[in-house]
Amino acid sequence: MTTQNPYQNRLRPADEKIISIREIVGILKLYRWQITSFTASVVILAALVTFSISPTYQASARLQIEQEQAKVMSIEDVYAFEGNDAYLNTQHEVLKSRPVMEKAVKKLNLIENPEFNAALREPSPFREWLNWRNWFSIESPELSEAEQKARQLEGVIGAFSRNVTIDPVRRTQIVNIRFDSENPQMAADAANAISRAYIETWLESKLALTTNATDWMEVRLIDLSDELEEAITSLQTYREKESLIDLESELALANSELTALTQSLAQERSKLATTGTIYQQIQNTGAGSIEEYSTLPAVLAHPLIQRLKEDEARIERQAQELSRRYGPRHPRMIAAQSELNSIQDIIRQQIEKTVRGVEREYEVARANEEALRNTVDSARERVQAMNRKQHRLNELERNVQTKRDLYDAFFKRISETSATADLQTANARVVEEANAPRSPIAPNKKLIIAVAGIAALLFAAGCVFLKEMLNNTIRTSKDVEEKLNLPVLGILPVISDKAKKDSVHKLFLDKDEHGFGEAVRTIRTGLSLTALDQAHKVFAVTSTQQGEGKSSSAINTALAFATMGKTLLIDADLRRPIVAKQFNLKEKAVGLAHILAGFDKVEQCIHSWQGLDVLPTGIIPPNPQELLSSEAFASLIESLREQYDYIILDCPPVQSVSDSLMIARVCDGLIFVVEAGRLPTPAITGSIKRLMKAGAPLTGVVLNKVDPHRGTYGYEYEPYGYQGYAAG
Structure with missing residues (x-):
């Protein structure tokens, strides 16, 4: 006897999941120990790394840069400035220039300081491994001693420059020169050395500029003298040629x-x-x-x-x-x-x-x-x-006068420059020298550890949420209703106790496991409610894959029905039977296969166990699907209907074989067992679609192996009256 499945046309893809605030809190509570452990590990690692880092000290010197216009030439200020801001910005760049850094490095003899010269430090154990030349067996080029010293100097200057910070004070001529070092005294000495190096560099550049200008003017003065003589000669020649007197x-x-x-x-x-x-x-x-x-x-x-x-x-x-x-x-x-x-x-x-x-x-x-x-x-x-003569004469006279004025100007400037060459004044002065700092500026251990903790917490929470979002399994009754569109007959908890795991198939009889027994009774009640309008007696139990707990669910459900009426448990899994073993029947005990093959009668194959009749598989036949699809099997079920109030059939998984499709034809209802969080949803929906296409009377889903501790995230298993129950 078969009935139309009322949920056959309701299977559809689940809508996009929206996680609520309650579910977010539930996720965090569920993974609280993992998140806490990861965060604590990161904090401890950050603390170890932070305390292993050498402290960094920073010293600051204050320098005042005054604008000065060039006085070497008076010809409309050859070295004029574009404005105060442009001049100060230029000097700030000069402060960071290589000549200033090199002068400070040499003054402090940092080429002998391991803090800045990597060649003086002990090589890192990973140095050889990180050298890409070793990966390809490329020999490093041999350098001369001078090239090695030059390369070392460049490295020291680069390391030194990276620790320098030029910080101008807005709307002033003050600039702060900051230097970071592992040695507080070195930080102060370096900041002061940079200030002095800048002043010395500026004076040297001014002196060189003056010297170059003087040399250029002396050469130019000779040319001007020749040009003046030539202009006077041209004027006199023209006067004589034209006989010009007055x-x-x-x-x-x-x-x-x-x-x-x-x-x-x-x-x-x-x-x-x-x-x-x-x-x-x-x-x-x-x-x-x-x-x-x-x-x-x-x-x-x-x-x-x-x-x-x-x-x-x-x-x-x-x-x-x-x-x-x-x-x-x-x-x-x-x-x-x-x-x-x-x-x-x-x-x-x-x-x-x-x-x-x-x-x-x-x-x-x-x-x-x-x-x-x-x-x-x-x-x-x-x-x-x-x-015309007057115009030409005036032109020659102006040329002579211009040459004479230019010659006099250059001669006067050379005399002034030579007299004041040794009286150059600096354009900057040290307002405040740097002192050795007492406390380091880095690392900020508290901040680093706090940031690492917060970042680890956020990362762990993000990974947890990502894991939950990517999880495409059936874990809650809500998932069953939304993704499978089937009612939930009951929820069975996961059993973590090894001793009880071995007896899970008959755990309903364990008086200490009140929660498990209550969950089985809920399944029995759900099946009983489906039989109010019609006399539903025969129920098949199956799942998608082996190991989801269909056999234990079938046995425990049968034991629950045995307390209400005459009940028969049939092991219809003719490929991997398990019922006989659970009820301590002989391995070669007669059973279903013998009846369908016509070897034995029904009365000879049914075994009683504490008020429950059990029909084992018997011998494993070579053609189980043919036996289950035969008229003999259908006739057997019809005859058993008259003898029993309830018949429970333990069927093979749907995804492995098609035996369950044959068995479902003669059943009043089908219980589909789903292990929580095991299989992806498409695999489960594929099995359900196969059952629906075969006309199987799907009654509902039993969600098995649910962790009761995850109840805050939608796992609604909390048996009424047994809130203290905890099946691990």
Whole structure:
């Protein structure tokens, strides 16, 4: 008889697990001894390492660096600074430079100090092993004695420099020079040596700079002397070539003459313009008569012609009066007419003279203007030539003056530099010398041990959480419900007592193991509740793999049902039977295989043991799957249903063979045993899927070998009324 499994369609992948605060506390409580042990080990190791480290002392010297501009050259401060910050930053870098470090190292003779010279220390036992040349059998190159000393010096300077700290004080000229050493006195001496080495280096560099500048200026002074001589020679040669004595006076005279000629030319051009206008008027009349000339403005404006015109007008009036009075033949009239003709002749002559005079005056003015223009052009060319000479002369004179000024400046600076070469002052002074410190600055033993402890604690906790997160096994009833989607029939605790481990298959009968017995009763109750609506009598017990406790679960469950009614325990594992051994039956006792093979009857194969009937396997058959899938097996189970209230079958593991799939066909329910924390979830779900595909009536899961001490992390095994129970 088979029933439909109500959980057959509910198997699905578990949702992503979210660890709650309670579970976090549970994990920490669960692994508290491991975390505590690891943390304590790390703390002890850190303490041992810390106390084995040589203490480090630090001494500090204070140095004031003052800005000083270069005074070697005055040519716009050849060695000018970009600003106070840039200068101080530069000096801070100089403080850390190799020349300063080398001078301090040599002053302290640190080449003989094992703290800085690794060659003087005892070689490390791992030194040869860590030498990569030995790995490839490469011989180290042979060095000369000088090369070895140079290499040792470089190593000492490097080790010395690594212990130096330059700490400028912001917005001041103060800088702290700190030095770390295993020897407090060495720390103070080194800090003071660096301060003095920096001052000496600065003075030496200034002296070298002054010497170099002096040498350069002396060489340059010789070149300037030659250039000055060459410039003077060029000036004198030009004066002699151009016959220049007092060029400025000659140029002033020429300029005055040019000015006068220019003024005369302007006046002559004005006069020419006036006469030209009159001349043009005359030329426009052509060869005209006296009457036409007499209308010209120049003729009309002539004073003599105006007086003659007045006399002519007066005589004409008189002639007109005499003509009215005496007639044309009167002597007076003839005399008046003769006088009028005479005055008119004079006017015509005067007009002709005026016209000829205007023409001559125009010609003269034009000739004068042309002559003056030529004279002005000549004077201008002469002035321009003199200006060119003056420009060239000024250029040569400026060149001579520039060479002379530069020569004088260099000569003066050389004299000053030579006189003050031995009076160089330092740009820094020691404000406070370093003293030997009384207490070390490192290692901070308390801090190191505390940090190591905290780091170890966090690391251990992290590893524990990582382990829990990566754990993909079934460990709690919550895992069963979420990952397998099956109900939990019960939880069996792990048995740590070796003596009780041997009797775990019948531990239900042990009166001292109240907790275990209560857990088995819980399984019995769960199975009984599934049979309320239907008469469920036959239950198969299986698991994924061998060793998960399916046989012990089946036997103990059968013993629990035996207290309620007539119960039969069948060992259906025809491959690796275990029931007969647990009930002290003979090895060759008849059993299930004999019944299915038709050799013996049922009554002959069933054995009673303290109220429980047991049907062992009997002999191990060569074809167990064929026997279990036969009609004889199904008929046997049907006949036994009528004789017993409960039948428990111990079946083989699902993952190993398919016998359980055959047995499940004739059962009312199937108990699936899972050992907590053993197999990954995909292996268990694979077995359950096989059972579901075969139509097995999965009733629920028994979670076996659960540690009750892990109850705070979701292992809900704490039997009611037996809180004091502890199965190891």
